[in-house]
Amino acid sequence: MEFLPLFTQLTGKPCLLLGGGQVALRKARLLSKAGAKIRVVARDVLPELAALAEQSGGEVRVGEFDEADLGQVFLVIAATDDHALNQHVSEACHQRLLPVNVVDSPELCSVILPAIVDRSPLVIAISSGGKSPVLARMMRSRLESSIPASYGRLANLASRFRDAVKAKFGDIEDRRLFWERVLQGPIAEMVFAGKDAVADQMLAKEIDQAGPQVGGEVYLIGAGPGDPDLMTFKALRLLQKADVVLYDRLVAPEIVEMCRKDAERVFVGKKRSDHAVPQDGINQLLIDYARQGKKVARLKGGDPFIFGRGGEEIEQLALQHIPFQVVPGVTAAAGCASYSGIPLTHRDYAQSVRFVTGHLKDNSINLPWAELVHSHQTVVFYMGLVGLPSICDQLIAHGRSPDTPIALIQQGTTPNQKVVVGTLSNMVAKIAADPVQAPTLIIVGEVVQLRSKLAWYEDRDLAQPQL
Numbered sequence: 001m002e003f004l005p006l007f008t009q010l011t012g013k014p015c016l017l018l019g020g021g022q023v024a025l026r027k028a029r030l031l032s033k034a035g036a037k038i039r040v041v042a043r044d045v046l047p048e049l050a051a052l053a054e055q056s057g058g059e060v061r062v063g064e065f066d067e068a069d070l071g072q073v074f075l076v077i078a079a080t081d082d083h084a085l086n087q088h089v090s091e092a093c094h095q096r097l098l099p100v101n102v103v104d105s106p107e108l109c110s111v112i113l114p115a116i117v118d119r120s121p122l123v124i125a126i127s128s129g130g131k132s133p134v135l136a137r138m139m140r141s142r143l144e145s146s147i148p149a150s151y152g153r154l155a156n157l158a159s160r161f162r163d164a165v166k167a168k169f170g171d172i173e174d175r176r177l178f179w180e181r182v183l184q185g186p187i188a189e190m191v192f193a194g195k196d197a198v199a200d201q202m203l204a205k206e207i208d209q210a211g212p213q214v215g216g217e218v219y220l221i222g223a224g225p226g227d228p229d230l231m232t233f234k235a236l237r238l239l240q241k242a243d244v245v246l247y248d249r250l251v252a253p254e255i256v257e258m259c260r261k262d263a264e265r266v267f268v269g270k271k272r273s274d275h276a277v278p279q280d281g282i283n284q285l286l287i288d289y290a291r292q293g294k295k296v297a298r299l300k301g302g303d304p305f306i307f308g309r310g311g312e313e314i315e316q317l318a319l320q321h322i323p324f325q326v327v328p329g330v331t332a333a334a335g336c337a338s339y340s341g342i343p344l345t346h347r348d349y350a351q352s353v354r355f356v357t358g359h360l361k362d363n364s365i366n367l368p369w370a371e372l373v374h375s376h377q378t379v380v381f382y383m384g385l386v387g388l389p390s391i392c393d394q395l396i397a398h399g400r401s402p403d404t405p406i407a408l409i410q411q412g413t414t415p416n417q418k419v420v421v422g423t424l425s426n427m428v429a430k431i432a433a434d435p436v437q438a439p440t441l442i443i444v445g446e447v448v449q450l451r452s453k454l455a456w457y458e459d460r461d462l463a464q465p466q467l
């Protein structure tokens with residue numbers, strides 16, 4: 001590192017500015033923002049610059065630079081277009097160990113002025129060490145557009161409560177965890193919404209009621225059915241915060257790839273009846289990682305609360321007082337339906353839709369069949385491939401017409417999506433002739449017919465990158 005960034009307190013300190021033109025004026029504006037007393041020495045001085053120097057409590061001397069000007073100043077900025085003079089000033093300052101900045105000549109500088117993103121009291125300084133000011137300015141533009149203006153007010157909020165938090169938490173680590181939570185949580189959102197007074201009240205209450213701090217946190221994230229574009233912004237934001245990511249077979253590899261490069265990735269299963277890590281083990285892992293102070297993302301296929309056992313995982317977290325957030329996801333039924341052109345409801349064909357599990361228990365499926373055979377209802381079976389023969393038989397046995405349309409969607413929303421359409425009476429034979437691969441979703445009901453009208457084009461189930 002050629003230059004160590006330091007933030008300098010200039011209030012009331014005399015600073016020498018050599019040069020009286022536009023460049024010097026720009027530097028004078030900066031110095032004046034920082035409260036410095038500006039002494040200008042130049043052959044010619046712009047009136048605006050002279051006024052700024054006087055307002056700052058400094059002065060202007062019209063004439064040639066003299067080494068005596070270097071006495072009793074804290075910082076020197078040379079902004080003249082006279083290279084020989086700039087060089088002379090730089091050497092004189094180096095001899096006296098006086099910090100000097102020469103505009104546009106990094107080799108003559110002992111200090112450089114960075115590009116600044118000003119969200120006072122939060123200030124971000126960017127420097128390329130004088131190698132490429134344009135690059136530094138580009139970085140600044142990026143930060144300018146991504147850091148809300150209200151961050152300065154957030155820093156002021158922290159400053160107002162700094163002593164109170166210090167008094168509450170003797171331990172420095174507890175203080176860090178407390179502030180991390182506050183600055184990323186609902187109190188910060190209040191500041192962003194311009195409600196500083198409410199944020200103050202909330203923070204005062206939070207300090208009052210805060211118990212021992214737990215650094216870890218768990219995000220139970222619905223990752224959607226496969227296509228990474230179906231993740232929510234919130235899912236992506238929290239995933240990228242995580243130190244550890246737990247995922248299973250249903251989560252697309254491209255989605256796991258979106259986590260931070262330094263995040264630990266843990267595969268936790270599960271294939272049908274082949275649980276790599278049993279559910280209790282997953283619950284325990286979440287607790288253990290969070291207890292180590294880590295931010296843990298638990299990625300779940302689809303939506304965590306739809307046949308996802310998400311409820312069980314957070315029940316344990318709640319019992320252990322571990323903070324958590326649940327992020328909903330696009331469930332397989334919604335994803336497969338839209339990507340295969342089958343609306344789950346339709347004014348003419350289905351006024352309701354039911355999501356049921358076709359998972360076999362003791363070689364049979366326990367479902368209220370009589371309720372599933374109403375004609376104006378769509379029934380979606382999750383985990384139904386193995387039980388398909390039984391599902392078709394039972395629906396027919398309980399009164400649904402053998403001609404009822406049924407669709408089986410393999411790996412919906414992914415490039416491997418495949419849709420097989422048939423009727424309750426011929427679907428089993430169709431699948432035997434044209435095998436499919438898990439995960440698959442089954443949709444039963446008249447709405448399946450609409451696919452022929454609503455699928456955008458016939459072969460859209462074949463590999464389509466954007467599917």
Ligand code: SAH
Binds near residue numbers: 301307
């Ligand atoms: N929580 C998930 C469901 C988990 S149960 C969700 O909301 O989608 C697992 C079952 O979901 C699979 O057996 C399959 O029936 C269905 N499933 C998940 N992703 C799927 C996909 N991309 N295509 C078809 N079915 C899928």
